[in-house]
Amino acid sequence: MSLSRIAPIGLAFALLCAFQAHAQEVELRIETVLAMNSPVDAPGLIKGFEGTFNPDLQKQLTNAFPYESYQLLERVSRKGQLGKREDFSLPGGRFLQIAPREYTNHRIALQIMLMEGSAPSPFMNAALSLPNNGTVFYGGRRYQGGILIIRIGATVKE
């Protein structure tokens, strides 16, 4: 095959590859907090906030929830791509699956699934959208005498 045949196809493929490389990257942030109302009963917990909380997370927890103490169990940040599912493990043998679906109108559409059990089955499945760099809270599952609160954040670089 001569160069004149390969050149246009190669050029087009190069453009396609460049387009794929430019595909929007999504940063997913998962912060798992254990909230308790009886810190004296939980060894290792102190009243208030334990762990390196972001100021905004601390403020949001204080405003949104009435618990007496909060312990940051885990903070995970991961970069993914639109259409690609990311799995996160949560305390208590739970799993969180997040699939950023699309980015439109400066909002990130997410498919979020929470699973638990030895043979993990979904107990919550939600399709929602967040503003870019926005967050949503999930809570309510019991763990070590407290309640798990999970803050999910997503950011797309524009």
Added chain:
Amino acid sequence: MAMCPHAERLIPLLHDGELPSLLRREMHSHLVSCLPCTRALSLLERGQELVSQVIDEEIEGIDFSTFWQGIEDKLRESRPSWPMRFRLWVERWHLTQPLYAPAWAVAAVLLLTVGILLQQRSTTAITQSPTFPPEGIATQSSPDARSAQPALVSEHPSNRNDPEDGVAFVSNQAQIESLSSSDTVAVWNDPGNNSTVIWIGSDMSEETP
């Protein structure tokens, strides 16, 4: 008048100087004694003189005073326009690099695909959201329900577009398209944080904040 056989074949060659030296000497010896050949050679010479005379007269009539000036003017003429140069380049390229229709067709399809994808992306980026995300308290608690579609009701108008803020209000609330759970679900928007909380618990009375 009797014709000499030499006059027909050799005299023109002698006139043009194309005879070998030996034959040329023989012809000159022959011309001394052959009247027809002498006449034939004279006619040829006379014809050539007439042609040369006519050409010289024509040349003398031509004005060469502006000849070099014309060449310099042509050299100084501006280069061809860009469309003309492009056309010349394409024609030259066609001659050296023949087009292969299938290859260019594939390239065109791929480029068209890229263009459509880019167009879709730019369209979605430019278009503004027609509605603000819902805000307010969560309402739905559906024990034993396999699917809960929370209806969100505004509780606090919040400080959207508050001139004292000095910055545009950016809502952090989630827009929920669908929500299903095997447990009781409560959804509310916290006005303090302007964020959405999804609460999943089997015993809402004890666990829900």
